[in-house]
Amino acid sequence: MIDAIVIAARVRSLAPETPEGADAVAIADGRIVAVGPRSEILPLAGPGTALVTHPTATIIPGLVDAHSHPVFSLGIVRGLSLTDVHTYDELVAALERGRAEQAGDEWFLAWGLDPTAFEGRPLGNAVLQEVLGDERPAYITMFDAHSGIASAAALARAGIDAPVTHPDGSGAVGDQDGKLTGHLIEFPTMEILERALPELGFSDRVAQLRGLLADMAAVGITAAHVMDLQDADALDLLAAIEASGELPVRLRISPWVTPETTDDEVAALIALQGHGGRRYRVEGVKFFIDGTVEGGTAWLASPDAEGEGLSSAWAPAEAYAERVRRFDRAGVPTATHAIGDQGIRFVAETLAALPPGGVPHRIEHIESAEDDVIALIGANGIVASMQPTHCTHHVRSDGSDDWSRRLGPERAARAWRTADVRRSGAILALGSDWPVAPFDPWEIMADAQGRRRVASAGSAPVAPDQALTALQALEGYTTHAHRAVGSDGGRLAPGAPADLVVVDRDPLDASPEDLLAARVLLTLVDGVATAGR
Structure with a gap:
């Protein structure tokens, strides 16, 4: 029996097999049964089928924020x-x-x-x-x-x-x-x-996390790649939410590995893989090869304007490489925070040297990288996970911001080379890094195309040659976000989970300014509404 049919003006399925003129999706038991013109989909309806119609809207795959910290943010977004x-x-x-x-x-x-x-x-x-x-x-x-x-x-x-x-x-x-x-x-x-700050109670944290995930669902996010498991109560918080309902957003959680992580703790992280609940699970681990440009802790090939930036978070850096090889042998995907040019180079070279055919490995952020490193990433199947609004919100075209000042003109000119990453053939997953930047995917996709803070009228673009197309931006939140974790998802196709979004305009035919104003009318996870109606 068909549980629901969602009808709109069009379907942007991102699946090449979708019939021309598709404007409807049929759903049963949490999965997509058929995608096509309503003339073909409506006859599948039975007496109990719910018909959901948004006549002028667009149906797209559910959006995946490929880098987020929803639980960790509870201790940051205070006051x-x-x-x-x-x-x-x-x-x-x-x-x-x-x-x-x-x-x-x-x-x-x-x-x-x-x-x-x-x-x-x-x-x-x-x-x-x-x-x-x-x-x-x-x-x-x-x-x-x-x-x-x-x-x-x-x-x-x-x-x-x-x-x-x-x-x-x-x-x-x-x-x-x-x-x-x-x-x-x-x-x-x-x-x-x-540790000296006032503590929040467990029930308050549960309520805040539930509300945060509901806010994410309201803008079309159906899944997030969570880049930490720092909070001791994180899994308990998620279990508590699932004890009384469903998580509004699927969460893939990658705990941190630091230079202080012991061999026994590495073994425990490997054993933890796959642990979780109905809509959350531990999958992968997260490293840091360096810190931030603004803090003087990004690993650079030459010093920044303050004479800083010559150290890796790992001393020696080869200890990081050995840990990555250990997880790769165990079939555990890794993600590595790498911001400085030397840090990005070292991580890319480490991942390129791994045996081919293994689990996917990622580099997070990639704020300033040289040509040969971008080529290395593309040639070796390394995933790039980038956050366009880190650039558009904090970097100024005149170089007067702290990031540009520290790096100097040559390195600042290589800011967030998203288009070059795509031209290299690499997978490019997009995300917010919430709470470092807002999690609104429409603003992020708009800024990725405009290379400026679209919400700020008159803002000047930063490296406009690195602008993504509308399709590339949407792929960064759908098919490429799924490919980043070794999945063929992010498409609306028969058999796929019914994770989809109905939005009031066509994201492939909207200017960045129009995209910024997008309004989500319905978000479904497993065919069940997590936002809208």
Whole structure:
């Protein structure tokens, strides 16, 4: 029996076998039974078949965010959002507003700040002292989630009392007089401070996570590649949601492997593969070869403008390569965060040297890469996973942003070479890196085509020759996102899971500005509505 038939103006199935003029999809038992013109699909209906009609809309495959941190974000997206702050005056005004909003809270919390907003001032907690005073514990998680700014009172509570710099570039920054600035770099140091923050209760975290995933479904996301398993209660949170219903979004979870991960822990991660629930499971692992350009921890071939960026997160880097080979032999896919040009090169060379025919391996971010490295990625079946709005939201065409300033003109000119990656023949999966950037896939696909922040009128494009076509952008969220994990999905075809989206316009025939305004009318996972109707 056919459970439902969804009818629209057209179907963009991304499946070459779809008949011409297809405008309907038939669904039974959570799977697609048929795709074609309504004249052929409607006769399949029975007495109990639900007919869902959106006469002017488009049916597309469900969208996959190929890089996201939904559970990890619960500890980051707390307090005041600073994601729209671009100048120092805006920062002060936002903090003053937040001071009033959080007047009854012991801690002041904020997130999402781009360091460019300091406009050349030293990056530190002076602005917190200026607005909040000396006694208030306060903490800002920076936009890249790899650094933070803590007030003097917060540092004292965490027991951070002196500057320190570790070989991988992480640490607590001090000024020329040896005084702590409040700038904390990379996870090991940030975690010391974050352990002092007020904890959220388990039930509150369940409710927040359920709401976040529902918000993702509302914009057409049916699945996400989750690039961490850092929260000790992460799997318990997901199990708790499934105990009372279904997850609105499928989650593929890849736990971190760090230089501190022991052999026994590696064995445990291999054993954990496949563990999960109805719509979530552990699959793959995540590495970091370096940090961020803005934090001075990206692994570069030559120093940045601050004289930083010459270290890998792994010392020696060959230890990373050996770990990757261990997971490859065990049939476990890997994803590696690589941002600096030397880091990207080392990861690409490591993956290219693996025996052919194994599980897919990925490089995440690829912010500035040279020609031969892009060619190496394409020639060796290495997956590129990139986030276009990291470029369009934080890089300025005139090079005045912190990322461009640190790298210099030559390396900055190689920003997010998405079109070159596609020209190389590589798989290009697109995502948000939420909460580093918003998870709205329509904005990300629009910016990928415009190479500018389309939501900001008059913004200038960054490297416009790297623009994707409308089809390439959609493939990045569908077929290429599935190919990134070794799946042939992302198409609307008979036998496939009924994960689909009905959107109010045709994403293959919309300008970036029109695409930005797209409205999702219906999201289905396994043929069941997770958003809309």
